Amino acid sequence: MAVSPLVLPGAAEKGGPTAKSKLQSAAASSNGTPNAAQSSTEVNDVAEQMNEDEKAKYVKGKKLGEGTYANVYLGHISSSPSSLVAIKKIKVQQQYTEGMAPDAIRELKFLQELSHPNIISLISVFSSKDQNINLVLEFLPMGDLEMLIKDTSGVRYGMADIKAWMGMLSRAVWFCHENFVLHRDIKPNNLLIAADGEVKLADFGLARSFSDPYRLMTSTVITIWYRPPELLFGARQYSGAVDVWSVGLVFAELVIRVPYLQGINEVDQIAKLCMGVGTPTEENWPGVSKLPDYTVPAPPSPVMGIDHYLSMFGTVGQEGVDLLMKMLIMDPRRRITARQVLEHGWWSSDPRATKNEDLPKKGGGESKVAEDLGRRPGMVDDERAGKVARKLDFGGMR
Amino acid sequence: MSPKSIALVDNPMDDMCPICKSTRYLNKGIKFLINPECYHRMCSTCVDRIFTAGPASCPVPLCGKTLRKRGFKPAFFADLGIEREVDIRKRVGQVFNRRQEEFETLLDYNDYLQDTEDLIFDLVNGMAKEKLQAEEKLKAYRAMNLQEIEDNKRAGLEEADYERRKETAEKEAARQRRLKLIREQEEGKMDVEKSRRDMLERLANTDEDPTAITRQAQKVILKKSSARRNLTDSSSDPNGGLPLDSSLSIRGLKKKVAPIAEEAYDPFGGINLTPTRYVLNDEYENEWLNGIKTDTRILAGGYSLPEYYARTMFEAFSGLGVFINDEVGPKAKPEVRIKKEVEIDDDVF
Incomplete structure (x- = not known):
């Protein structure tokens, strides 16, 4: 994909060291043609040598945090100590002793290909001596959207700010979809904030490319609060509409500052969905009852009308509510697509989206970066929902 | 009503016209007027009597200012000193009406406010000479900055x-x-x-x-x-209703004063990913895909054939129009193709 006619103008000649290192690491990992400058004696040695070179370009600093899935270190480029990076060292996992963990593969595979201002950029990859994969990622020090949403007393924001954040998120999702990648884990704490206020979509540990016809995908993706009804009903063939639903719920959460549909398990999530959006029935979603796990609580509640949304989310204006409702249409075929989201009239209506530098922010601190990057995909922090087992251990930092 | 009734308690002289000495006791509807030329108070009857014929001098002894009937108005404040200061402030404010946005720093703005305040003080409390100077300054400033004002x-x-x-x-x-x-x-x-x-x-x-x-x-x-x-x-077409702009006012948002030179917000961030080398149709005939078009189960899950068409077409055309020589020649960099790895089977997870 990196050498295709649709690549962004300028992507090919993008910033020297970044682009180069990406290519080299790719060469190292995929047995690419050996460098012309080096005499091709033995392929393995060349690959190892390149890996060593790549590794030497970065200095690993203190550990920022530890998760079950990865450790995150602060680092910098050897030649310039002020250029900070985050180095995510993926742990060898018990289940996947042979080869790499699938999350790591997914993350690598897609971050390597997607280059967009609103998607976290993978600067380089190398393996350290114990065969661990190290991802060198952009260092995003300002925390994530969840922090801003939760800090109701310290952070205040308005429609223009929501519009700016949603614009960046929608662009990121649109870009993924245009490049045939489903993110499958969109939620506020996967939306990291760069020093300049830019929101960046991170954590591609659950991403995959669009499925071929008849090819089944797993339905247990996306953190449960942001999971669309078709996945809750066990659909194995779905589309980019799943991400749009998550975007819609992030939108709703930005407005009311609390997750809109907070189920404790999948059954409860369906119940919350029926109450908050409406009960999916054959009438509003033809064919839904054929989905494998279709069960809805007994008396069907009607689909919520615009009055409900206006009373709850009216702060984003009529156009904003209209967009939200289109994102939360239950039938994935009628749900707005990522492209249509960006074509919606809300973006051009008043007030204009806040400029990045004027967006409200809150010092995130390094520990939050580590927490975000080291989290297991598809999970919420146990502090937020009591049901998740994996704990983060910050013993390493003090 | 209240200022008058309070005044009555404070000073019975306030209810008597200093010129004709008629009082509220005799004339219930008595109204007092002032002229901002000299701020001498008199009742409306006196004003009619003296000034209807044309400009005349103020009847108060030793005042002698020429007044016109047009200039008379009821006083808003019982204390005429305040009334006068407010009038002066209004007059100065119309001339010195710069806004904070026009200043580069807050300090500059504060200095400007201080200057204005000094001028007002001179006009209100100054001696005749200072007053005259202040008036001159005001006039000069007005002449200089007419357009901006x-x-x-x-x-x-x-x-x-x-x-x-x-x-x-x-x-x-x-x-x-x-x-x-x-x-x-x-x-x-x-x-x-x-x-x-x-x-x-x-x-x-x-x-x-x-x-x-x-x-x-x-x-x-x-x-x-x-x-x-x-x-x-x-x-409920969003464009149908009246434009409801910025109904949200949580923070003290800065007013956008310069609508010029600001480009329209581009939701796409300036990126256009429409394929340029081929045209993507909405529909392609293929026997293999008929199973999907009819399977309600697949359709209900939202599986989107257009997405598949887009990807297939993209992959079919990938690499066309890329000339390796162009890329290798000047940079002399080895062309590294990322080989498409074997797809990982998603089903296990």
Whole structure:
């Protein structure tokens, strides 16, 4: 994909060291043609040598945090100590002793290909001596959207700010979809904030490319609060509409500052969905009852009308509510697509989206970066929902 | 009313005209007027008497200022010193009407405010000489900055006007919404009523199974209400209503003063990913895909064939129009192709 006619103008000649290192690491990992400058004696040695070179370009600093899935270190480029990076060292996992963990593969595979201002950029990859994969990622020090949403007393924001954040998120999702990648884990704490206020979509540990016809995908993706009804009903063939639903719920959460549909398990999530959006029935979603796990609580509640949304989310204006409702249409075929989201009239209506530098922010601190990057995909922090087992251990930092 | 009644308590002289000595006791409707030339108080009868014929000098001894009837007005403040200061402030404010945005730093703005305040003090409390100087300064400043003063005045008016219009638009939108809601509720009620009547009629006139009829009627009502809801959803065109701008005012947002030079917000961030080397159709015929087009289960899950078409077409055309020589030649960099790895089977997870 990196050498295709649709690549962004300028992507090919993008910033020297970044682009180069990406290519080299790719060469190292995929047995690419050996460098012309080096005499091709033995392929393995060349690959190892390149890996060593790549590794030497970065200095690993203190550990920022530890998760079950990865450790995150602060680092910098050897030649310039002020250029900070985050180095995510993926742990060898018990289940996947042979080869790499699938999350790591997914993350690598897609971050390597997607280059967009609103998607976290993978600067380089190398393996350290114990065969661990190290991802060198952009260092995003300002925390994530969840922090801003939760800090109701310290952070205040308005429609223009929501519009700016949603614009960046929608662009990121649109870009993924245009490049045939489903993110499958969109939620506020996967939306990291760069020093300049830019929101960046991170954590591609659950991403995959669009499925071929008849090819089944797993339905247990996306953190449960942001999971669309078709996945809750066990659909194995779905589309980019799943991400749009998550975007819609992030939108709703930005407005009311609390997750809109907070189920404790999948059954409860369906119940919350029926109450908050409406009960999916054959009438509003033809064919839904054929989905494998279709069960809805007994008396069907009607689909919520615009009055409900206006009373709850009216702060984003009529156009904003209209967009939200289109994102939360239950039938994935009628749900707005990522492209249509960006074509919606809300973006051009008043007030204009806040400029990045004027967006409200809150010092995130390094520990939050580590927490975000080291989290297991598809999970919420146990502090937020009591049901998740994996704990983060910050013993390493003090 | 209150200032006058308080004044009565404080000083009975306030209720007597200093010129004709008539009092409120004798003349209930007595009204006092002042002229901003000298701020001497007199009753409206005196004003009529003295100045109707044309300009005359102030009847107060030793004043002698020439006054016109046109200049007289009722005083807002009982204390005429305050009345005078307020008048002066108004007059100065119309000339010194710069806004904070025009200054580079807050300090500059504060200095400007200090200067203005000094000038006002001279005009209010200064001796004759200082007053004269201040007047001169005011006049000179007005002459120098005529254009800018006009601009700021207009901007101020526009701002006030914008606020007013915004408020009315919001009120109107809220009213429309309320009306619509009421209308819908009434229609809904009537509908339900009608269905109920139909059901009763059917129960009375036919000999079908009564439970079946009631169940069906219930369904009809439900269906109707949901249909109506869908109707209103689609009819609530966001552009149809009045423009409801910035109904959200949580933070003290900075006013955008310079609408010039700001480009329209581009939701796509300046990126256009429309394929340039081929045209993507909405529909492609392929026997292999017919299974999907008919399988409700796949369709209900939202599987999107257009997405598949887009990807297949993209992959088919990838690499076309890329000339390796162009890329290798000048940079002398080895061309590294990322080989497509074997797809990982997603199903296990």
